[in-house]
Amino acid sequence: MIVDADVHVSASKRGSIDITIEDLIRLMDKNKVDKAICWPMLTYTRQVSEDNKAIGEGMKTYPDRIIGFGGLNPRLGPKETLNELKKCVEKYGFKGFKMNGARDNYVIDDKSFTYPIIEKLSEEGVVLALHSGVNDPGGTHPWRIGNIAKDFPKLKILMVHMGGAGVPGLHDAAIKMGEEYPNIFLLGSEVFQFRAITEAIKKLGADRVCYGSDAPFSPMKVTLAIYGAVLEDFSEEEKKSVMGENILHKVLN
Numbered sequence: 001m002i003v004d005a006d007v008h009v010s011a012s013k014r015g016s017i018d019i020t021i022e023d024l025i026r027l028m029d030k031n032k033v034d035k036a037i038c039w040p041m042l043t044y045t046r047q048v049s050e051d052n053k054a055i056g057e058g059m060k061t062y063p064d065r066i067i068g069f070g071g072l073n074p075r076l077g078p079k080e081t082l083n084e085l086k087k088c089v090e091k092y093g094f095k096g097f098k099m100n101g102a103r104d105n106y107v108i109d110d111k112s113f114t115y116p117i118i119e120k121l122s123e124e125g126v127v128l129a130l131h132s133g134v135n136d137p138g139g140t141h142p143w144r145i146g147n148i149a150k151d152f153p154k155l156k157i158l159m160v161h162m163g164g165a166g167v168p169g170l171h172d173a174a175i176k177m178g179e180e181y182p183n184i185f186l187l188g189s190e191v192f193q194f195r196a197i198t199e200a201i202k203k204l205g206a207d208r209v210c211y212g213s214d215a216p217f218s219p220m221k222v223t224l225a226i227y228g229a230v231l232e233d234f235s236e237e238e239k240k241s242v243m244g245e246n247i248l249h250k251v252l253n
C-alpha cells in the first residue's frame, strides 16, 4: 500500500503544472500509488475554497483513492477561515487541513492570528499539516511547530517537508521537535538531504515518518525512486510504515 501524503490539486488548469483530480488519478495509476492526501494548490490569488470544493467532489467520486485535506488561509480573515473550516468538515468530510505560512506570509505560531483557528482544529479532532521550510525559516521554523504541538497536545501535526523545501534544510530541528513532541509526525516531501530521512527513522522510529511527493512540484516517479533507495536497508515492516501505513493508521485514525 503506497499513500502519497503530499499532493496539490487544482480545481482547473490555471498554470502549466496544475493537476486536477482526474490528472492525479491517472498519475497514481501510472505510479502504482494507492491513495493520496490532497490539498489545494494554494494559488497566489490566495483563494482556497474553489480547490477545496474540487477536492471534496474528488473524494466523493474516488473514496478509496482520495483523502481530502482542506486548505486554510488565515490571511482571508478569521471569519472566512472558520466558515471554510466548518464547510470542509461538515460538507466535504475532510479529516485534516493544510496551512502554509511561507506562501501566505504569516508566522505560524502567532497566538492572536493562527491560534483561534488551530484551537478549532484541535476541537474538531482533525489533523493539521503545516508547511515547514528554509524558504521561510523565520515564520515556519520547526521550533514554531514545536510550540504549537506543546500548546495543543491532542492535535496531530504533520510537519510537511520536515524543515526542508530547499537546502540546507532545518532537518535537525525537525527531528528534535519530533523527539520532544509525540503528536508531531514528519512528512518527508521536498527533503533533498536524504540522510535526514534515515536519521528521522532511526531517532523517532519508522512509525513517525511519512512518505509524500509534493506532486506536481516534484515528480511522483522521482520521489518514489528516491524513497526506494533511501529505505533500502530498512525492514519490510519499516518500509510499509513510512510508505503508507503511518499516515492511514497513526496519523488519520
Ligand SMILES: [Zn+2]
Pocket (backbone or CB within 6 Å): 006, 007, 008, 189, 214, 215
Ligand atoms: Zn506540498
